[in-house]
Amino acid sequence: MYPRKSTAVCTETQQRLLEAAGEVFAAQGFQKTTVREICRRARANVAAVNYHFGDKEGLYAAVLEYAHSHALEKYPLLQTEDEDLPAEQRLGTFIRHVIFSLFDEGAPAWRSKLMAREMIEPTAALDAVVARMIRPTAQRLESIVRAILGAAASDAQVRLCQLSIIGQCLHHRHAQPVIQRLFPQQHYGPEEVKLLADHITRFSCNALKGLARGQ
Amino acid sequence: MYPRKSTAVCTETQQRLLEAAGEVFAAQGFQKTTVREICRRARANVAAVNYHFGDKEGLYAAVLEYAHSHALEKYPLLQTEDEDLPAEQRLGTFIRHVIFSLFDEGAPAWRSKLMAREMIEPTAALDAVVARMIRPTAQRLESIVRAILGAAASDAQVRLCQLSIIGQCLHHRHAQPVIQRLFPQQHYGPEEVKLLADHITRFSCNALKGLARGQ
């Protein structure tokens, strides 16, 4: 079997492999990426993946684990659970969080991109991703939506509204090849991303408040 | 070179290959599907793809062409361009059209699924798909959105609203593996699909009317 260091401690090469793999997996998906490209980027030997992580799937799982342990350190979701703030404001914070991490081009930009990809091109690791990363986020959104819709709202309606909101956010990342061809004016720089988050917030707030009025 | 029958006329095997390829491509994507599986399903020899369509990409292009030529025959979009009908009603028709074809489990169910996949896992054929299938649909939606938002709406706002609406629809197909794990209650039978279309219509109508009021 491959080496099982106690935990959390990683050799230099493992670290480089994780970072390189994260980028490539996020950009191309599990199937398309070759371990040879990962190793080339990490300046490691082709056998490094199998030695340190067993096989390609093991590396992928480790990358998700690595992403999870470092998640939320840049965009903490804390403010969204402050029940004292108005729900509309919490919704704006939530949407900004999602949009910003989806379009952050900073160093570990691949994290949320990898999760977004796992959603539409699932692997064996999807169950763990849903349980540990997606479901907690969804529950945050659920409580916000329920607060705006009011106590009269059915579970089904809350669910559909959640999906409407998150669907708007993810569409801008998933459909980017099409959006760029369809709307060349549409850019996703820091300024536009802020406007995008504002739009989705206003769009959804109006929708939720309309539904709350029973329309 | 491979045979270039005049046009439109197809041999029996070509037809079977197109149907089989459409299903598999739509279900698994271009990269994951093997020509061997297509040929097995079509009860054809492994060499059939290369003989009739040149190579795997040629088959894929032919499948898209085939899908395009048979598109809209089941769910015509005609009513959406009747400028006499109220814009809200046209929006409802449009959304129902998109949702129904995305979740139609009938015989040629793979058509819109294939297009949905091409949007998030683009191939060399994406330019043609956008130009011939996606852009016309987007323009329908644009005129509807503009009618509801009013003449004062900016192009950018119209664009963002279009993306919000279509994003809601596509999310339910693209993210289905996650949705099923997150919300096991959520089903997509004929009845639920109708409710889903109604929800997205109401959600979006409320949003657009709110934005039209300047909120």
Place this chain on the structure above:
DNA sequence: TTGACATTAAAACAATTGTTTAATACATAT
């Protein structure tokens, strides 16, 4: 220094996949 152990490196292996070849069957026209 020596020995034990973890890591790296080069090469080869085995399986898959898209593609091609060469032979065969079949139809149609001369």
Place this chain on the structure above:
DNA sequence: ATATGTATTAAACAATTGTTTTAATGTCAA
């Protein structure tokens, strides 16, 4: 009936990819 061109088949080819093997290198304690 013969010839011609199309379609199908089985087999093999060539390239890629994940993985394994075997040897070499480095590190650190005894």
